[in-house]
Amino acid sequence: MKKVINQPNNVIEDMVKGMALANEAQWQRIEGTNVIRRKELSPGKVGIVSGGGSGHEPAHAGYVGKGMLDAAVVGEVFTSPTPDQIFEAIKAVDQGNGVLLVVKNYTGDVLNFEMAGELAEAEGIRVEQVVVSDDIAVKDSDNTIGRRGVAGTVFVHKTAGAKAEQGASLDEVKASAEKTITQVRSMGMALSPCIVPDAGKPSFHLEEDEMEIGIGIHGEAGTERKKIASAQEIAEELTNHILEDSGLSAGDEVVVMINGMGSTPEMELFIVNGHVNDLLNEKNISIHDTYVGEFMTSLEMAGFSITLLKVDTEIKQLLAEASEAVAFRV
Amino acid sequence: MKKVINQPNNVIEDMVKGMALANEAQWQRIEGTNVIRRKELSPGKVGIVSGGGSGHEPAHAGYVGKGMLDAAVVGEVFTSPTPDQIFEAIKAVDQGNGVLLVVKNYTGDVLNFEMAGELAEAEGIRVEQVVVSDDIAVKDSDNTIGRRGVAGTVFVHKTAGAKAEQGASLDEVKASAEKTITQVRSMGMALSPCIVPDAGKPSFHLEEDEMEIGIGIHGEAGTERKKIASAQEIAEELTNHILEDSGLSAGDEVVVMINGMGSTPEMELFIVNGHVNDLLNEKNISIHDTYVGEFMTSLEMAGFSITLLKVDTEIKQLLAEASEAVAFRV
Amino acid sequence: MLTIQKAQDWMHKTNQYIQDNKAYLTELDQAIGDSDHGINMSRGFQEVENKVESASYDEVSALLKDVAMTLMSKVGGASGPLYGTAFLKMSTAVKGNDTVDQDVMAAGLEAAAQGIQQRGKSTAGEKTMVDVWEPLASWWKEQDEISAENLEAVAKEAMESTKQMEATKGRASYLKEKSVGHIDPGSASSYYLFKALAEVLA
Amino acid sequence: MLTIQKAQDWMHKTNQYIQDNKAYLTELDQAIGDSDHGINMSRGFQEVENKVESASYDEVSALLKDVAMTLMSKVGGASGPLYGTAFLKMSTAVKGNDTVDQDVMAAGLEAAAQGIQQRGKSTAGEKTMVDVWEPLASWWKEQDEISAENLEAVAKEAMESTKQMEATKGRASYLKEKSVGHIDPGSASSYYLFKALAEVLA
Ligand SMILES: Nc1ncnc2c1ncn2[C@@H]1O[C@H](COP(=O)(O)OP(=O)(O)O)[C@@H](O)[C@H]1O
Ligand SMILES: Nc1ncnc2c1ncn2[C@@H]1O[C@H](COP(=O)(O)OP(=O)(O)O)[C@@H](O)[C@H]1O
Ligand SMILES: [Mg+2]
Ligand SMILES: [Mg+2]
């Protein structure tokens, strides 16, 4: 394992310390916690809190800023943060009009945020929760816990954050978030694994000529393992899966996100973007906007994901609102 | 070699295509070239052109936008672009008040930009060139070609871009760029190599427990190869080298950049940032602002660099000016 | 049967097993999860040990509540709230009893097993820690006298039974039929908990 | 001596050597540079080949100018402008001569070698392609008659002499004394160019 760290079991403390110092103008660490909050809140606004395991940077602290999140709760590597920490975040950002929790659909996250919500409600803070489940690699059947939340989560932060900044009520903010959730779909792939610092070993093994389609952002096994194909073939395979699942068709309008998983160079993400564009053009699906970069990573995993968000006037307008979050400036 | 590409010798064409589509609102590819230019120029402004080999994304196209570069010339992987391409960029952005070329100090870049400048001057366009040489890992003696240009280049883009946007003359813009160049210093390290797609093999080899201090952004050998140390030790070693070289001392004010080389997770960059902060605080050097992320990469190389820019009122004010460049929004 | 001292020993021994098997639990989670179960449990039970060693209690219930709150706030992931809930329910069920005898403990274990299922929206057979807690609690209730040896054996068998199950809850459910053939990590950590209990009661 | 046909053959053969040794040139550049010299030369000379095969020329100078412009716009890096300058200077020096005889070619090579040095601000002994061009041009000027065999030998020896040099120009200069022991990549590609010329003139 080659990493620039100190003690493997202390990476989160070390990271959060350096994180808080990286953006002192906007961020503040809530003392005694691993919560990064906005220094100055927009008065009276509905609060937006997200978070999850670490290792997905810039998620979620990178999305803390005016127009997006009010606080991000930082868990251990790939491990949901605990209810007490989430509760601290909720208390810190609530201004009397309630708080929306944006949670990625993993058992751990759902349970911990749920319990934090219960703690908050017990203290009279109104809390609502939305669960993002954009990863179509997982079948959404009765025999699974449903789709995972992956890179599409960033669009939920953006639309919910913008809606809240406009002065909307908790229910309205929740409705915008849920609308975004129903309209966003993602699928990823990997070329090589990541290493959880305290585990010290790669999370899975792929042969030199293999790739894994449908991988999760914690190295969860995907739907298919096969020989590496060309950028064009991979881009088309993932996009076609998303199109099929989403029922997007000619005349629809989407926002595209090509998200790097960690060690895939931006060069390759741009190459993928070219092919996704070609395919969408061919199908007469118009592209409203494009995001290429690292938005939801998996430590140093090599690979990428494609996200398509179907947009309408409301979503486009919410995406266009200003955001001061470092990792998603608008 | 595991990469999401098509033909290894076609990566640049594929990338530039996908790049131009990634930011259609702001970017435009000059037809028949690998130049990404601002779609709408600020009327009468001195033009700023940079560029270099590919593989350093988001450099340099990511810095094209109002307030920074007017055009970036994209070379083959780790290979300076050719004079004809640079000349096209100069012609496209000149508005009668001349063009500044921001060049990283490598023989190839210097020669090709120089020749492009000669072509432009022959057509009556005023051109000035500044050469960035912030990498203190190279001794600046008569027996070398001088220090390499690395991540500090981004600050030169920013200050020159801001100055030009304020309506300054070519000489004034050049003076601001040169001032930045004299005040910026960087040093990097690597844990693992990168692979040039068309070469297909790692650029160097490091043992599982080795790191290389003073590495260049093309995998050029560094000053020392040794056993991996802790994040704190590495951060302190690089920072101390920079402090020594720059003569920065108590009371000085700096901007810090912790730059990821490619596959190093942001988590590790934040950890490094914490230690750099501690050390600078200890030395009573105050930190005006901090940038943590990927600004000047080396494909999928693992490692990072530290850049310190000594700031004064003028530089702080130029850094604070608005920038619409995707990779450096202010 | 379960005195405050024994409850303390129980946590101490559990922590030892967890620390000794940190890598093994993580490996199990690597096969069908996200490689952190050993890390999570190790972090959590180390804190439990620190907590209960230094504190003094006047009833077992109070100790169990500390265990619950510590696990809840230190483990995270899926297992944190589930173990936390288990100990919280156990604490409530045994409250007010000077000595936690076999019957009171039966109620405590049943409440814990049910708590996990409610919180996790899960039942037996879904390849989760429920598959250790649920049969263990049922078995306990049926015994005239608890044999430490049998307690360990029942827990072990329950853990091993998860190997051939297909996961429908937790992270392993993404793998569907590919989850078969691996022991569920949460069941393995639960097994260590009951193995430690057996030794304390022996 | 160098007719249009022979100049065309020269470029054709050079391209063959470059393509065949693309990996080798890149390996040399991997040792003391940035692993792209073979790639750069291969891209450039393939374009040269395409260009001069399809065009027709009425003097050698025009062909050499096409070579120069193609290398300049297709190679990039340090070697692109340097090779480009070499052929441009050669083209100018041999201009107006129906047949490029040995003396005219001597002037051409000398102009080329000087062009590289001016553009690169370099001289012999700095472990660059100058260390092939400069001795080769000097040697040529001194010959009564050019022996193809000797031409190849001189170029080869010049290339090999770079092995023990310490680089003070180009990317290899970062390595200082560690650059010793490796052949300079640009000298190797220059050697192939002169080896091809020798074969064409034989
Ligand atoms: N819904 C659930 N009900 C009961 N137990 C569960 C449930 N989901 C997960 N678990 C248990 O949690 C264990 C995983 O814990 P851990 O790896 O620490 O958390 P995470 O899955 O969040 O990484 C599984 O092995 C399983 O025993
Ligand atoms: N200043 C210089 N003068 C002459 N030749 C040079 C100079 N700098 C570099 N070279 C030549 O260029 C070669 C490197 O070319 P190449 O690898 O294609 O470009 P780059 O160094 O930009 O990657 C070196 O091997 C050397 O022969
Ligand atoms: Mg986990
Ligand atoms: Mg090069």
Ligand SMILES: [Mg+2]
């Ligand atoms: Mg786990």
Ligand SMILES: [Mg+2]
């Ligand atoms: Mg080179």
